[in-house]
Structures are given as structure tokens and as C-alpha cells.
Amino acid sequence: xxxxxxxxxxxxxxxxxxxxxxxxxxxxxxxxxxxxxxxxxxxxxxxxxxxxxxxxxxxxxxxxxxxxxxxxxxxxxxxxxxxxxxxxxxxxxxxxxxxxxxxxxxxxxxxxxxxxxxxxxxxxxxxxxxxxxxxxxxxxxxxxxxxxxxxxxxxxxxxxxxxxxxxxxxxxxxxxxxxxxxxxxxxxxxxxxxxxxxxxxxxxxxxxxxxxxxxxxxxxxxxxxxxxxxxxxxxxxxxxxxxxxxxxxxxxxxxxxxxxxxxxxxxxxxxxxxxxxxxxxxxx
Numbered sequence: 001x002x003x004x005x006x007x008x009x010x011x012x013x014x015x016x017x018x019x020x021x022x023x024x025x026x027x028x029x030x031x032x033x034x035x036x037x038x039x040x041x042x043x044x045x046x047x048x049x050x051x052x053x054x055x056x057x058x059x060x061x062x063x064x065x066x067x068x069x070x071x072x073x074x075x076x077x078x079x080x081x082x083x084x085x086x087x088x089x090x091x092x093x094x095x096x097x098x099x100x101x102x103x104x105x106x107x108x109x110x111x112x113x114x115x116x117x118x119x120x121x122x123x124x125x126x127x128x129x130x131x132x133x134x135x136x137x138x139x140x141x142x143x144x145x146x147x148x149x150x151x152x153x154x155x156x157x158x159x160x161x162x163x164x165x166x167x168x169x170x171x172x173x174x175x176x177x178x179x180x181x182x183x184x185x186x187x188x189x190x191x192x193x194x195x196x197x198x199x200x201x202x203x204x205x206x207x208x209x210x211x212x213x214x215x216x217x218x219x220x221x222x223x224x225x226x227x228x229x230x231x232x233x234x235x236x237x238x239x240x241x242x243x244x245x246x247x248x249x250x251x252x253x254x255x256x257x258x259x260x261x262x263x264x265x266x267x268x269x270x271x272x273x274x275x276x277x278x279x280x281x282x283x284x
Contacts, residue, residue: 008137011243012145014171015103018079019149020164022100030097036225039215040098043208043233045109049073051207055200056121063121065197068262070117071241071248073204074110075263076102078237079168084274088281090228098232103142110244111135118248129248137247142240193261201266205273209234227281235274238267 030037052073056066077099085095111134119126153160212230221229241263249257 007239007246008141008243010171010174011239012141013167013174014079014239015142016145016149017164017167017171018082018099018103019146020153020160020167021082022096022146022150023153024150027097027100030101033091033094033225035219036091036094036216036221036229037097037101039219039221040094040212040229040232041102041105043212043215043229044076044098044102045105047211048208048233048236049113051211052204053117055204059196059200061196061200063125064258065193065262066121067114067118067248068241068245068259069197069200069204070121071110071114071245071259072236072238072263072266074106074113075237075240075244076106077232077235078103078240079171080237081231081235084235084278085228085231088227088231088278089224089284090231090281091224092228094225095228095232098228100146102232103146106240107135107138107143110138114244114248127248134244134247138240138244141243190261190264194265197262197265198269201262201269202273205234205266205270207234209273209277223281223284230277230281231274235270236263236266238263238270242267 049070052069055061056069061069077095079099082092082095082099086092111129111131114134115129115131118129209230212233213226215233216226216229242260245260245263246257249259
């Protein structure tokens, strides 16, 4: 119940908080920095899943954890990446635009690539993945709340300015509470796999942050854009990954299904990597 019911509701609330800060021009603003946007989107949608696939093979992950890692890699950055990009002195409008577009794009990419990943890793024992159902579910818990937030922003800007910070803090607080509750209920599964999944989660984070910087440098982008592309490439939406993992879980009745464990581990280790990175980029 905690993960399957409460987490999607909290995720929808988090996406609503993201929508409160979005305007239509956040989607069209990409025309102002097409190269930076294209690099960030390519890293997120193409390069990240490839790196996750390589790590799953390199570390010999079990089929179910490999699928969980792929789910994590398929999810966009979310509100967290926007906050970190701003704190690091990055290009905040670019970060918001990348998050907005990649979040909408994930409604299509996550179900399709996830169906392939499940079949690829599990073979004949792979459970069927209802792509249509998963896409519709993601639409309801991501796109619809964002749209509601955008409508409120457009029609009641003064009200949104007052409530947006509180809504954002509440969303983060609820997520922390629900994850702590899920971990406490299934601590044995989490702790017993931390030694295996922890290094992979850290490595995925570090590699993508570095590749984001390298790709930006290769394209001769400025430091603010490079910082943003790096964070958008290396920071994933753990909340969405856990929610998707619970939807496609192969074992019913688990508080924290195996498919969600990589994302749960990542949601913790990410801050040990990203906080020093943010301070480093900010000091530059």
C-alpha cells in the first residue's frame, strides 16, 4: 500500500509543485539555446540508458535489479535537478526547460524502453508489460498534475507566488516520510543489497555528471550551461522510478519491490555525490 498507492499520490503532488513554476514559454524557450538543450536531452534519453545497461552487465546484476536500474535511468531529473542546478549557479531556465520536455517525453520513452528492458534481461520468464497502461498511468501522475499547476500559474500568478514554496517543501517532506517508512518496513532487503547497488548508483551518478561536463565542453558551451547539462544528465527522479518499479513489480505484496530497490538506494547516495558537485561548481 505504501509504495503502490501513497507514493503515486505523492509523486503527483510533486509534479503539481513542478507545474506551479512552469509557463508555456518554458517549452518554447529551448529555441533560445538549441545546442545546449539538444545535448542535455540526448544525454538524458539516449546516453544514460546505455550507461546503465553497461553497468548492469559489468557488475553482473540480477535480472530484477538490472530492470530496476534501467527504470531509474529512464526517469528525468524532476524538481530536484532544477533546485540543484540553481544552487550550483547553472542556467535555471535551461534546467526547467529540459525537465519539462523530458518529463513529457518520458510518458512515451519509459513504457517502450522498459518493455524492451524487461524482455532483454528476463527473457522467457519476463512478465508482460502493458505499455498502454503504464503510459496512461504515467500521464495521470505526471502530465496531468503539471498541467494543473501550469493552469493555476497562468490564471492566479499572485496566489501561486505565495503557495509555491510551501507546496514544494511539503512535497519534498512527504516524499522523505514515505521513503523512510518504506525502508523501515523492508530494511532487510534494502540493507542486504546496499553493498551491491550503492557503488553502482554512485558510479552511474558520477559518470553521467562527468559526461555532461565533457559533452558541454566539446560543444564549447559556457560554464553555466555546462553545469546545467551535467546535473540534468546525472540526476534522476527517484520518486518516479520507485513508482514505476512498483507498477511493474513481479512480486506482489512487497513493501519495497526488488524493482524499486536501485532507485531507493540512488535516492540516498545521490546527495553524497551531488552536494559536493554543487558546491564545486558554485565556487567556480
